[in-house]
Amino acid sequence: MAFSLRVFFLVCGISGVFGCLPGWKPSNSECYIFEPIPVSHQDAKRNCETLGAQLVTIIDPAKVDFVVDLIKNATANASNPVDTWIDLNSQVCGSSVECAYIEFPDGACNTAKCDVNKPYVCVKPM
Incomplete structure (x- = not known):
């Protein structure tokens, strides 16, 4: 019986019935998580899909504003927030051959070579 309840709560949590899973932060019917281990842009996308x-x-x-605050709060113990991968058409940020990231300290969009390792933020529906 206890196992069945754990499976029920796991499935409901994954599907968003009870909101965001532990470690994820809610905003506007979505759940966000900052992943601090730096990886390439492609690996960041793949890791988010795995989640x-x-x-x-x-x-x-x-x-x-929400994502910048999420990164700042997640890196509060660090001396500065870290540049973090996002998925955005890099032409919006100034380059068509590089990948987009949020640059600190100002939280602006910028681009870098896609194989550079950076932390990243994932999002999924609640």
Whole structure:
């Protein structure tokens, strides 16, 4: 019986019935997680997919503010927040051959070679 309840809560948690899983932060019916281990942009996308999520795409200013705050809070013990991969058409950030990331300290969009290792943020529906 206890095993059945654990499976039920796991499935409900994964499907978002009870909100975000532990470690994920809610915002506007979505769940976000900052992954601090630096990987390439391609590996970041793949790792997010493994979590049933996607690499965060930032379009509107409110989402930019939330993601920047998420990164700042997750890296509060570090001397500075770290540049973090996002999934955005890199032409928006200035280059068509590189991958997009949030650059600190200002939280602006920038680009780098896709094989550079950086932490990343994943998002999935609640």
